[in-house]
Amino acid sequence: MPQAKVFSFASTDDVSHALDKFLEDASRESIARSGKFTIAFSGGSLPATASKYLQHNTKIDFTRWHVFFADERCVKHNDADSNFKLVKDELLDKLASDGKIPANQVHSISESLVNDSEKAASDYQQKIAQVFAVIGDDNSQSTVLPEFDCILLGIGPDGHTCSLFPGFPQLDEKVKWVTHIDNSPKPPPSRITLTLPVVNNARKVAFVVTGAGKRTTIRDIVDKRDLSLPAARVAMSVDPVYWFVDDAAAQDLDVVKPSEFKL
């Protein structure tokens, strides 16, 4: 199983620049192959870091993009805690008008279900199934896992990713594509999240991590492969897991230097 491929850069700005190139290439390849690009965003600092150059990219056909959320808080879309709001503010609303992603290709949590995280999770799973066209003839859900073209992940200091936290049962979910949590150690407490089988079935996964606060966590994930940490359980069957990090976060790692940056 291919290992991690870590690209470390002097600044967050350089991380954003490299990620823009990575997503441009991934988008072009997916659109050529399938006519669309399916991408899932995490919340936290990731959308701002991912968007800085991406929002100005004129080589990407964003009208072919389908945007999902690797995890989402069970709050209304205009709530400050909403990852949908975060990605909308940081990226979607900043795209040039002729490159806007059609609203029906941005797949957010159903607002009517934010008070029932379990229903919100199964509803979101149906939304994913509709786009990945894995609904069976009898409208049953196929067991074929959706294959996202790209999933962008962050990590918490505790090694969580999406809303999969160390020692929590959601980490061991093997059947559901989307599950729920109501006691998240990271507020707010109620969330939905992609499960590991879906994350690990993606064509590409990229962690985006900056800041010295994550240096020991990244070392424990990438070098020590401490499987008690959810992010360490993200592993691809074909591509390596990509890490786009700044030097502050990667100072304890043996990393690929920018001069060698190529995909």
Ligand SMILES: O=C(O)[C@H](O)[C@@H](O)[C@H](O)[C@H](O)COP(=O)(O)O
């Ligand atoms: O909705 C969320 O809270 C995120 O998806 C979460 O998994 C995030 O990616 C990490 O907590 C890192 O957050 P920072 O990048 O802000 O440290």
